[in-house]
Amino acid sequence: MHRFFKRKDPEPEVQSIGDVRVEEFDFSQLSVDPGLRTPICEYNVNIRDQVRREYLQKGPCQPSGYEFPKRKFGVSQCRRFNPSWFNEFGDGLEYSVEKDTTYCLYCYLFNTTKEKQAGGEAFVNEGFTNWKCKDRLNIHVGQHDSEHHKSRMNCETLMNQDEHIQSVLHKLSKQMRNDYRICLNASIDCIRVLWRQGHSFRGHDETESSLNPGNFLIQLEFLGAHNKEINDVILKNAPKNCKLTSPDIQKDILSACATETINVIIRDVGDSLFSILVDESRDVSTKEQMSVFIRYVDSSGHVNECFIGIEHLTSTTSLSLKAAIDKMFSRHNLSMSKLRGQGFDGASNMQGKFNGLKALILKENLCAFYIHCFAHQLQLALIAVAKKNLPISNFFRVVGDVVNVVGASCKRSDLIREKHSDFIVEALERGEISSGRGLNQETTLQRAGDIRWVSHYNSLISFISMFFAVIDVLEIIPEDDSSSPDQKTEAFFYWRQYFYLILHSIYT
Structure with missing residues (x-):
């Protein structure tokens, strides 16, 4: 037993992780003899509670069956530690076989400052050896608010994990x-x-x-x-x-959602071949933006065309466009060697034979075949033909003017819808048209746009379907007192002369 108590604390292995020093050692090797223990305040604060739990689980050092040595007090009187004091002064009292002194386990674990009551420091550091003055033990324990009792309560709290x-x-x-x-x-x-x-x-x-x-x-x-x-x-x-x-958090969440969506698209592409569709234009804040779409065939054999991002451009040169595409490819781990198609409009910085974006990509990958955007081709071809044919060009100008005259106010828009509804009812009664789901829906005149040719087509279709309603409204406008003289003149002109003949010939 004596050899066991002589074992000393092992030297801890210290590691530095960032700015925190972590002591790693075997807690089972902690010294049982209180006279050989390292002061609790010298342990790293991150493991201090673990050390306390280990000592509390082992319990105080109270040797049994040990013959305590005698000490000489005065000239002829000898005294020694009385084992009955373990029961008299509580389970916190300890005895050091190595130093023949007593200690307080509770105060050692939690009282890191000098106590006010007598003998407080001795029960933590030097050890108490005055076997003649038993009252010093009573003074150390003290009343319910003493440092000893506070330390004991801290030990109980530490071991009660639910309340820790x-x-x-x-x-x-x-x-x-x-x-x-x-x-x-x-x-x-x-x-x-x-x-x-x-x-x-x-x-x-x-x-x-x-x-x-x-x-x-x-x-x-x-x-x-x-x-x-x-x-x-x-x-x-x-x-x-x-x-x-907050708006910043909303933007962060939106950005995270966009990133996750694009990641799903990129994972779906995998190692498959793909093509890109690129277009650039200014937004409402006059910033030049390049939008990029990716077109690929998924594992089910379906062709998918997905938007993968917008890149802000400080310049619209072909080199800037290529650098922006390379940056996007790098961000999404897309390989230029897998590119098999590129589709742009016919602008010189896009379609240029020697220095355009098409040429720069072909220099890097000869398999990335260029296809001129069919929508741009159709738009450019039809607009060019229409502008060179004076009757057709004038016709679409007149169509636009009629839309402005007939749809100049909410009152006239409601009137043309009412006239068209009456025409549908009469046509159904005469059996000229059939009824059914999705047929004869309420509609209105559509204006033609300059960007997409399909808008001209939709405008003509709406004119044909609402032809008689348009004629009725043009006839009413000259007699309407709320209309201005210019509007009455325009409506009378289109109704009597040019517009009626052209549209009627197309309709029939």
């Missing part, structure tokens, strides 16, 4: 994490709905007293009204510094 401060903090942290997760998921759900529908997020006035704080906050409030678990952690019930409703 770390357990309480862990439970609290777990609840906070759960609440944060619910609040975050609610914000993500609202953003996904608004994003999918293409709605705006923010309102003009987003204060709590605002009647219309914006679509995002309204959607979040609506979600909370139908789910108590969500309502308990959002808006007013959320921490003031963690509401997850």
Whole structure:
């Protein structure tokens, strides 16, 4: 037994991880003899509680069956430690066989400062050896508010894991994490709905007293009204510094959703061959933007065409476009060697034979065949032909003027819909047209656009279907007192002369 108590604490192996020093050693090798222990304050703060638990689980050092040596007091009197004191002064009292001194386990573990009562420092560091003055032990234990009792309560709290401060903090942290997760998921759900529908997020006035704080906050409030678990952690019930409703957080979530969506597309592409469609134009803030689409065949054999991003351009030169594409390919781990097609418009920086984007990509990959965008080809060809044919060019000009005259006000738009509805009813009664699901829907005149030729086609189709309604409205406008003289003149001209003859010949 004596050899066992002489074993000393092993030297801890110290590692440096960042700015934190972590002591790693075998806790089972901690010295049992209190006279050989390392002061608790010298242990790293990160493992100090672990050391305390190890000592409390081992229990105080109270040798049994050991013959305690005698000490000489005065001239002829000898005294020694009385084992009955272990029971008299509690289970915190310890005895060091190596130094023939007594210590207090509780005070060693938690009392790192000098005690006020007599003998306090001795029971922690030097050890108590005055076997003649037994009252010093009573003084050390003291009353209920003594340092000894405080240390004992700390030991009991440490061993009661359910009430330990770390357990309480862990439970609290777990609840906070759960609440944060619910609040975050609610914000993500609202953003996904608004994003999918293409709605705006923010309102003009987003204060709590605002009647219309914006679509995002309204959607979040609506979600909370139908789910108590969500309502308990959002808006007013959320921490003031963690509401997850700021515009920056909305943008971050949107960016994360976009990144995840693109990652799904890239994983679907895999090692397959693909082609790209590129176009560049200015946005409303006059910034030059390049949009990129990827076209590929998935594992099921379906052709997919997916948008993968927009790149801001400081210059529209072919070198800038190529650098932007290389940057996007690098970001999404796309290989230029897998590229088998490129589709652009006919601009010189795109289609240029020697220095265009097409040529730069072909220099890197000869298999990336270039295809001129068919939509741009059709638009350019039809517009060029139409402008060179004066009757056709004049015809579409007249069509645009008629749309402006007939649809100049809500009153006239309602009137033309009413006339067209009456015409449909009469045609159904006469059996000239048939009824059915999706047929004879309410419609209106469509204006032709300059960008897509299909808009001209849709404009003519609407004119043909609403021909008689247009004629009736043109006839009414000259007699309408609310119309201006210019409008009456234009309506009379188109009704009597040019427009009636042209449209009637096309219709018949």
